[in-house]
Amino acid sequence: MDWILIFFLSAYFHSICASDEFFPFTECDHVFDNTVNKGHFSLPILPKELRNTKTSSPKLPNNIQCVYTFVAGKGQRVKLEFTQFQLDGTVDNCDLEYIDIYSELTSPTQDLLTGPLASRYCGTVSPHVRVSLNNVIVLVFHSRVGRKRTEAFQLKGKYTFINETxxxxxxxxxxxxxxxxxxxxxxxxxxxxxxxxxxxxxxxxxxxxxxxxxxxxxxxxxxxxxxxxxxxxxxxxxxxxxxxxxxxxxxxxxxxxxxxxxxxxxxxxxxxxxxxxxxxxxxxxxxxxxxxxxxxDKFVDVKQLLSGQRGVSYLTGSECDVRVQSNRETVHYIQSPNYPHPYPPNTTCTYILDGLQGDQNLEKVILKFESFAVLNDVQGSREVSLENGDECWAFVGVAGQESTIKSVMANNEESVYDATLCHRIPAGSPKLGPYSSQGPRMVLVFGSMNEVPPNVPLPLGFKARVEFKTDFGVPGSPMGGSNECLFQFTEKRGHFNSPRYPANYPLDTTCTYIIKGEPGEQVLLYFEQFALFEEPSKEECNDWLEVYDVSRDGNETETSQLQAKHCWTVIPGPTTSSFGFHEMKVVFNSNQYGTANGFMALYEIRKAFAEQVPAKDGADKDHCGGLIQADSDHTSGWITSPGFGAKYTKDLICDWEIKVRPDHQALLQLTQMDVEGEMTDTKVSCKNAVIKVHRDYLNRTADINICGTNPAVISPIISIGNSIRISFLTSPDKVNGLNGFNFTWTEIRMVKQDGECSGEGLYLCSYTRYCIASRLRCNGDDNCGQNDDTDEAHCNILEKAADSQTLLVAAIMSGFIFLFIFGFFCLLFKKKLEKKTDRNTTTMDPKESERVKKESQIQAIIVKQRQRHPFRQQQPKISRVSRNGSDNGMLPTPALSRIRRHDEMTELIIPPNQMALNEHTFYG
CATH class of the missing domain: 2.60.120.290 (Spermadhesin, CUB domain)
Incomplete structure (x- = not known):
């Protein structure tokens, strides 16, 4: 019957709120006591007179406030749970309707105005479960919505009186x-x-x-x-x-x-x-x-685990976690709980082994087991290989790599270790180690499951030796003594770094890195980061990194050829071992005065290219570029990056070689460049993409590295011999992909005398004294080199002549307009003067007037006799250059600047059809 009453009350309250007739509330408070241990409530609870009588009233008070008190018995608490909750308002606006919950009252009669208020709720966000601090909870329902209600009203829940024990x-x-x-x-x-x-x-x-x-x-x-x-x-x-x-x-x-x-x-x-x-x-x-x-008292005895060693400490809050800290190249011992006796079941212990890591100290961890018996079978005699570590329920996991250590420290229950050992391992087995850490830290985890049977022979668990040795923080295989920084790399991909990177490298240190491929392979080297100490003067390079090509004879005698030397904080661009070399050596050196973060380098050992330079572009899909052979008909051209104008891609290696005729040289000029990187007068930082110009491929230290977006910083480049090579390399990992570059090349011959560049098909550049093919004149490219555009100057002479004629016509028209305006004002002035003279004449007597008139006539005759003829300029003489090439003492041919000055001073324009030209003359 209770649920029928609750349903009726809820529906009745909703109906009276939605209707136009409202009933007065004389009292709506209610008390729930512990006569019933649990029940439901639906608020508001109507007063008794409304439940028993049918009364009507035209008004319902807009301000309703009801207090509901839940009182538990002694030794009990009140627990409230709200099942339906929908009041007017929002979480941040409970002005018109809300409930207040008082759950920290000490008695039912405590003043609510001074009592602690738990929270106020409205809208549709229901209060969470409430449990009284003592034995009382009070709900205060307040509503001023009245006829304004738009949503269905819901306030229902259940209560329970629980034991406070x-x-x-x-x-x-x-x-x-x-x-x-x-x-x-x-x-x-x-x-x-x-x-x-x-x-x-x-x-x-x-x-x-x-x-x-x-x-x-x-x-x-x-x-x-x-x-x-x-x-x-x-x-x-x-x-x-x-x-x-x-x-x-x-x-x-x-x-x-x-x-x-x-x-x-x-x-x-x-x-x-x-x-x-x-x-x-x-x-x-x-x-x-x-x-x-x-x-x-069955938990691990930590004091026994520490065994009083210096540098071995318990990690607070754990069951048996231990930290072992180096005291500078010291030796320590760790063991399983209760060793050599049976270890406790269901126990996990973590051993954190930390070597020194500071400005001048860096150590690595060397771990070797002296005894090992972590059992998974009853007999305790079975041995499990490292590869079958997944079978180990009781185990020891070793984490020496940085990524593995992070995983283990985050969650050692689901981690994958660098090595997992279990069962009994006999003495002398390589599975006992040694194990070496990648950095200054190693983590070892011991985990047990079931209890060990009592008849298993001792020792049980493990005991291991921990040694801290000086470490340079460099991956790879050590090739020297403990204090020698010498490492070899034979994996197809890998990386290496300066000592202790990314921390500052130590002072006065030399490290050698050998990247060793096989015959028929080549080495690609590129840098992720590069920051060496910068000296006050850019001429000094005391901290440096050198890159060598290495070859070996049959006796393994090494021959090194220096490829590049890098300093300061400029990131070198990608590079490869020279053709025919499958081994590369990198040497890093620091002095005793300054330090920085150092470098991070990556390498790849790849299949070598079949050709030093592709015979033609597209012959090798992994090797772009081509061989360009100049001849008498082909003395100039362009070299562009792959897909020039569109973005270049990552992992490009391109080689071009330009070969010109004997006794000639190749002139390279960079006309357009949009290659990521930065290039200034003192620094070239080409991390992801680089253009390398090899003037002499046998001397790689003379390479010119280029990148950036300003081609003006690169002067024209001239080959040493009759060939020059260009390489373009991009990082295999990631590039931004800009538009690339465009070089023009020209076959030139340097001459000392004009006669060395005479004859059909030749042209002598006026300033640089380069002898080029005459067909290159007016081809749109500056083929004469830096600051010499004589091969392209005056190519638009007709247009210049037309412009001069236009200027002359404009000047004449302007003169006519000026003369017209001047004459007009003179005429006005003359008329005004004549009027003034006439007025003066009428005021004179006849004799005086006659005398003035005669004097005027005499003066006019004198002025006319003195007038001079206008100056007529002599017609300029024009000298022509003879067709046989002699100048007859006239203007020398290469003096372009004087010809320009002559043109500007005399405004002399000679049509091209009147000029006599030979191979050395461009203007007559």
């Missing part, structure tokens, strides 16, 4: 309501709950728990459920702090907040202290915590 984990400490002493006198396992778990915990509240075991006990905490407001990584607001000792003065194991799952902690000794503090109420209604605890 589970909230009291031990005997109380002092007067504080939430301070407990927990001892293993009655039970060695139990739970610790937040004061109102799983309901939202009180704000501005404090709880403390002291767990005190027997002598020889250790305490384990397991966070079964943990939800505390997260205010940041360091938990500045709400937090639970665990101390490894008697009070909050002991070392902190951990300060916890936020959401946590499967978190486990152990004490070092027999005591733990927990302290919980909350601040102002949070918006997300956190649940609090449920923590399981256990007292036991």
């Amino acid at each position: 589970k909230f009291i984990p031990g005997s109380r400490l002092g007067e504080h309501p939430c301070a407990f002493l927990i001892e293993p006198t009655k039970q060695r396992r139990g739970q610790i709950l937040s004061p109102t778990y799983p309901g939202t915990y009180p704000s501005n509240f404090h709880c403390s728990y002291l767990l005190k075991g027997n002598s020889g006990d250790r305490i384990r905490l397991f966070f079964r459920d943990f939800d505390i407001y997260f205010g940041g990584e360091h938990c500045p607001y709400d937090a639970l702090t665990v101390y490894d000792g008697h009070n909050n003065k002991a070392p902190i194991i951990r300060k916890v907040c936020g959401l946590q799952q499967r978190l486990e902690m152990f004490s070092f000794g027999s005591e733990l202290f927990l302290e919980f503090n909350s601040t102002d109420p949070a918006k997300n209604d956190p649940r609090g915590y449920l923590i399981e605890y256990e007292f036991s």
